[in-house]
Amino acid sequence: MNRKQYLISVIALGVGGIALIVTNYIWQYMNQIYPVVIVLVAYLFLKYKLTSPMQLFTTKFSMLVDYDLDVEGAVALAEKAYVDAPTNAMKAIYQTYYGMGLYYAGRYQEAIKILQMIDLKKLNVVYHGLIWAFVCYAAYESEDMETFDMTLDRIKNVHHQIPARYQGFIGGYIEILEAIKNIDVSLDHYKETIEKHFSREDGYISTKLIYNYRMGVYYQKLGEELEADQCFAFVIANGKNHHTALRAKTMFKGLVNPEDFIYVPAAPETAVVDSQTPDAVTPELSDAPSEPEPKEEKEKNE
DSSP: OOHHHHHHHHHHHHHHHHHHHHHHHHHHHHHHHHHHHHHHHHHHHHHHHHHHHHHHHHHHHHHIIIIIOOHHHHHHHHHHHHHHOSSHHHHHHHHHHHHHHHHHTTOHHHHHHHHHTSOGGGSOHHHHHHHHHHHHHHHHHTTOHHHHHHHHHHHHHHHTTSOGGGHHHHHHHHHHHHHHHTTTTOHHHHHHHHHHHHSOOOSOHHHHHHHHHHHHHHHHHHTOHHHHHHHHHHHHHHOTTOHHHHHHHHHOOSSSOGGGGOOOOOOOOOOOOOTTSOOOSSOOOTBSOSSOSOOOOOOBTO
């Protein structure tokens, strides 16, 4: 063996030794990291198993309320999810939907009770505004203005704590509730607010129900009974057991035939998807403001 071969052998031995040492450290590290990786994968799988059903639930709930108008079906769906919720945080979310479902079914006092029992500490502050908005709606329909005023003040007080991207969302609720509260002193503002938030064409019959119901109240306050009855007739003819239809029946004077106001939706057009629209944090329901900051978890505003 000459010097060159010797040097090559020494270098090869040194490189090989270092490689073995590094490899040994890598295997030791991997032996330590494997349990962490396994636990992480298991956690991600568990999280998926929890969140995936909730996503399916919110979609189905919104369709029952906004499209099918099966409000009792929505109540049953939300009640079961609430009772079977695996965690306290999810229980609070499902309880929110349960309360909203009760409101849509016209069970206002039950809705207030369920919504007021929610553990707010388990929810993002945006949900606080949503929950209190439904309490206000239910209280107003129950003619419980003390609860209405107190809860509206709570929404106003928490409004500044809400992230900037959702300020408009909760602000929309405040605007509508203020208009409803002050209908007797500012009738024109009430009309403008209802038209702003509910005259939109969003493809849901529920939005039309709310618009016509609220406008029926407007015309009734204005003393135009025929126009009011036309609005109420539309709601009665198309609302099934939606709370607006139940309320409209108590205000309807019988000046027109509801069967003349059956709604036949136009043929659907190809939808244009806006990829820039942020994900919703609240359910896409028919009582939410028309121009929320997020896409909801909306009453569309009720």
